[in-house]
Amino acid sequence: MSETDSARRLRSNFEPGSTRWAVRRAQWLAMGLSEEDLLKPKIAIVNSSSKLSVCYAHLDDICRVVERAIRAAGGVPFEIRTVAPSDFVTSAGRQARYLMPSRDLLVNDVEVQVEGAELDGMILLASCDKTTPGQLMAAGRLNVPAIVLPCGYQLGGDCAGRHVDIEEVYKSVGSLKAGDISLADLTAMTCHAIKGPGVCAGLATANTMHVLSEALGMALPRSAPIRAGSDALNASAERAGAAIVRLVEQDLRPRDILTPAAFRNAVRVAVATGCSVNCVRHLAAIAAEAEVAIDIVAEIEAVARLPQITTVRPNGPHRIEELDAAGGCLGVMRSLMPVLDTAALTVTGHPLAEQLAEAPAPDDSVIRPLDRPFRAEPGLTILRGSLAPDGAVAKLSAVPAEIRRFTGRARVFEDENRAIAALGTGAIVAGDVVVLRGLGPLGGPGTVFAASFMAALVGAGLGAGVAVVTDGELSGLNSGITIGQVMPEAAEGGPLGLVAEGDVIAIDLTDRSLDLQVDAATLAERRAAWQPPDHSHLRGWLGQYAQLVQPLAKGAVLGRPKTQR
Structure with missing residues (x-):
């Protein structure tokens, strides 16, 4: 397909001489876009950056990396903003009643801006608990080419000679009420629990949904878990920026990827790793928005004999950075290959089987094979x-x-x-x-x-x-x-x-x-x-x-x- 033909079929390129062509052309030329830019694929970078929470503190920097990669690949990036709910900040008001509704508010934020502007594709910068499912729901609803970019986990620190992270702070409130620690102890822990940006350490809801975005095929391989602020995350952002332009050119859409097979694969990853209980409602919501006829609860029941192959906190002793180093979601899926549908398509444009064939064997001290699991029963x-x-x-x-x-x-x-x-x-x-x-x-x-x-x-x-x-x-x-x-x-x-x-x-x-x-x-x-x-x-x-x-x-x-x- 020639460059002219490709430009002509982009939905963002309006009929010359029409009202919407004229007024938008005037707007975008005034913003510094060139005549050539006006014909290129126009990509939304969905950024829930916020100064309220450390989960989002680094997203603006990642956005700049993605922008450069999109331009280098022949696209035009447009950063858009959405609501940015944080489970440990936005939960303060109304006993956290705003948290769950914020997921669906985010879906509508994305719809209004991407559909309103008729952009050609989107990269979704995923961070705290509600952003990733909300972004996947929006991808399923809008069905324009999309890639989820998991934006990484935070690291814990050391306090009084032992490791401390947000999980320890969370649990220690009960220890304070029980009289087992002092307020000074808890205060000291809060000073050391978070070292750098990103989502909560451990296999909590945020890292769970980052991992499941890859298991669904909506994030590039080796995207999750990944440390925020790392060279690996910057490289992942560059790959995503290049890949989204290819997806638009190929017209590969979320509903080509979010199939029943993809959801069954994600369920198996969730069950075998002991992911957050909240993934059940989120997977069901993503399926509903993508209009996939699948019962997530029944799918979990169908794999009731699947064993648990990781023990990442709070499920066991391993830290999230150890799961990352051991092979991450891709390593988990390689171990689960006998029970996965490897024909499922991913945002690479290729079936899961191809990326699993290229993946190195995971570190089995952290990601066990199915025949030698940590526990014989499922995690969920x-x-x-x-x-x-x-x-x-x-x-x-x-x-x-x-x-x-x-x-x-x-x-x-x-x-x-x-x-x-x-x-x-x-x-x-x-x-x-x-x-x-x-x-x-x-x-x-x-x-x-x-x-x-x-x-x-x-x-x-x-x-x-x-x-x-x-x-x-x-x-x-x-x-x-x-x-x-x-x-x-x-x-x-x-x-x-x-x-x-x-x-x-x-x-x-x-x-x-x-x-x-x-x-x-x-x-x-x-x-x-x-x-x-x-x-x-x-x-x-x-x-x-x-x-x-x-x-x-x-x-x-x-x-x-x-x-x-």
């Missing part, structure tokens, strides 16, 4: 039962190996702060099952953090003695007997909303069951008296979100407004 699994008829997510990799059955009396809270206060006064004791409910996407509205309670529980030394069952949002850093994403959520009328103080809840991680041991007649009485939450008084973004958010089982994406509850 789905529980079902009378308390979770549509499923709930358990991170087996973060549960002590000796605990596979747990039965206890329910302690019911609809506010995380009250649960943390009860923990501080000793009102929560070993043997309890803490129910944190009404905290899901609809109940919040906007998913409420339940993660801080779990971290405090572990810090107080009760991570192995108290179970937590919630429809709220957990962190990928959480460990302990934690059952998340209970579906349907309480605010949808799910059984979680019917639990009363003192009810017996039984968790069986071997049989994959989660049951409320209350007779049918009692539950029927409670259901008759149950009322859905009334959000009609809410204004602003959360009020709009309450009207639009769909069930958790569908990824909690936005849909048609609800006329009533």
